Amino acid sequence: xxxxxxxxxxxxxxxxxxxxxxxxxxxxxxxxxxxxxxxxxxxxxxxxxxxxxxxxxxxxxxxxxxxxxxxxxxxxxxxx
Numbered sequence: 439x440x441x442x443x444x445x446x447x448x449x450x451x452x453x454x455x456x457x458x459x460x461x462x463x464x465x466x467x468x469x470x471x472x473x474x475x476x477x478x479x480x481x482x483x484x485x486x487x488x489x490x491x492x493x494x495x496x497x498x499x500x501x502x503x504x505x506x507x508x509x510x511x512x513x514x515x516x517x518x
Contacts, residue, residue, distance in 0.1 A: 443510065446490040451475075452483050456506050459493060463505040 446452055451473065458469055470480040484504060487493040491510045496503045 440490065442490040443492055446486050446492055447511075449483070449486075451480075452487055455480070455483055455487065455504075456492065456511075459504045459506045460508070463496065463503045465498075465501045465503055467501070469504065 470477040473480055493504045494507050
């Protein structure tokens with residue numbers, strides 16, 4: 439696992455996001471609605487996870503759909 443991936447999952451909110459997108463693809467707005475921070479803050483967390491290779495992003499019109507890339511999580515899969 440890369441250093442970027444370890445740093446990404448060190449933040450508790452990012453761990454929560456990974457759990458949300460573990461079994462199903464979710465739009466960014468749905469993910470953001472589950473947290474008590476701004477959409478922009480959640481968007482930044484999603485960007486860090488994407489840059490670390492831990493989530494995949496698919497565009498569907500104007501929406502961005504996120505899903506965990508479990509194969510990139512290595513030993514952390516069991517924890518998340």
